[in-house]
Structure formats: structure tokens, C-alpha cells
Ligand SMILES: Nc1ncnc2c1ncn2[C@@H]1O[C@H](COP(=O)(O)OP(=O)(O)O)[C@@H](O)[C@H]1O
């Protein structure tokens with residue numbers, strides 16, 4: 001099993017504000033890795049550190065065998081990472097253009113993709129989120145929160161990343177839609193072969209589709225192991241610092 005991402009002994013934060021302490025994490029090819037933890041634990045900061053959006057004080061980030069520690073976001077994206085940020089940040093996702101239709105947004109996200117490949121990529125996105133096909137001619141500014149989230153993920157898929165990082169993709173969605181999203185996330189791995197690092201509040205559902213899991217509490221890894229061996233009692237204990 002080859003390694004897509006390795007984070008080693010990461011110390012990171014924002015300026016003088018130290019958030020992460022000695023974090024080790026790996027994502028192997030074909031895995032869905034779930035990252036759990038209470039609010040403020042540093043989950044988003046960990047993802048930010050990987051793409052050069054937080055300050056790394058020491059430790060390393062290795063992508064596909066290459067040291068990318070501190071590389072700027074556009075470089076990391078070019079190397080095969082798609083990052084769908086947590087909403088409400090995501091609500092202002094700079095690559096969603098409100099005045100463009102769903103289809104036009106997907107085309108706009110295909111810069112650098114060979115022309116003959118673009119149509120096929122868009123079909124892949126529609127196969128994961130059939131709703132986007134129905135909405136193809138709708139301007140993005142008229143999408144609901146859930147539809148916008150599908151588009152945000154779809155845009156990330158257009159470049160066929162090696163690693164997709166999703167930060168609380170189901171936050172604020174209606175329960176029925178939440179289940180659809182978990183199916184879609186599993187399909188992205190199963191049908192498109194993309195490895196996934198998933199931050200979720202919905203621990204139970206996330207652990208059902210996850211292969212391995214990490215629990216982060218106040219910037220430190222408190223659990224790392226099989227997703228199926230984490231039950232709710234164990235999680236509560238970890239969250240509470242037991
Ligand atoms: N851009 C930022 N600048 C400074 N501090 C931040 C920033 N983003 C988050 N923080 C702080 O870093 C800590 C960890 O936050 P975060 O990584 O967002 O946690 P989580 O995603 O687990 O809820 C919190 O104390 C938060 O207030």
C-alpha cells in the first residue's frame with residue numbers, strides 16, 4: 001500500500017499562536033482517513049498546514065514522497081491535492097463564480113486539463129453527484145447550501161487529485177442529504193480511486209465509511225487506528241480527555 005500523504009511530528013499554528021503539537025498522520029493510497037476531534041482541536045489547522053495556509057514551525061509534510069512542507073497553496077494543489085474548506089469559508093469559495101452556471105464553473109475549474117479530457121471529467125463529477133447534472137444550467141448563486149457543497153467538491157475533482165481533503169462537508173445539511181454525501185464520498189474513493197482525508201462532526205457516519213481514524217484533542221493526536229474499533233463510548237472518553 002503506497003503512501004499518499006505523511007505528516008511527521010508537525011508543530012504548527014498561526015504566528016505565535018501554537019495549535020498543533022507533534023502530529024503524525026498518514027493517508028495511504030485508496031484510503032478514507034477520518035479526522036475527528038472537538039471544536040478548536042486543530043483539525044482545520046492541520047489541513048491548512050498541509051496546503052501552506054498555516055505556519056509550520058517544525059516537522060514535515062510529505063506528499064507522494066516529496067517534501068512539500070510550507071509550500072504555497074497553489075503549488076500543493078498542482079501536486080495533486082484538492083482542499084474543500086469548511087463552510088462558511090466554503091460559502092465564499094473563491095473558485096465558485098455565482099454568475100456562472102454549474103457547468104460553466106466546472107469548465108472554469110478545468111484549467112490545465114487537456115481539452116479532450118474535460119468532458120469526461122465533468123461526466124465523472126455528474127456520476128458522483130447526479131443532482132449537479134440536473135442543475136447544470138443553473139447559476140451558482142441560486143444553489144442551496146448542499147448543492148453548493150456538491151459543486152465545491154466537484155470543482156476539486158476536475159483536476160483528478162491524488163488526495164481530496166474535505167473539512168466538515170456535511171455541516172449544516174439536512175439529515176437526508178447527509179446520507180447522500182457519505183455515499184458520494186465513498187464513491188469518490190471507490191469509482192475515481194482518490195484517497196480522502198475527511199474531517200467530520202458526524203463521527204458515527206464518518207467511521208462507517210472510514211478505513212482508519214485519528215482523534216485530535218487540543219492539538220495532539222489522542223487516537224490513531226482502525227475506524228471500526230472506535231465506538232461512541234471510546235470517542236466520548238477521548239473527547240473529554242479520559
Ligand atoms: N486563521 C487563524 N488565525 C489564528 N487562529 C486561528 C485561525 N484559525 C483557527 N485559529 C485558532 O486555532 C485553534 C484551532 O482551530 P481549528 O483548527 O479551526 O480547530 P477545529 O477545526 O478542530 O475546530 C482555535 O483556537 C482557533 O481559534
Ligand SMILES: [Mg+2]
Pocket residue numbers: 043044045086167
Ligand atoms: Mg475546523
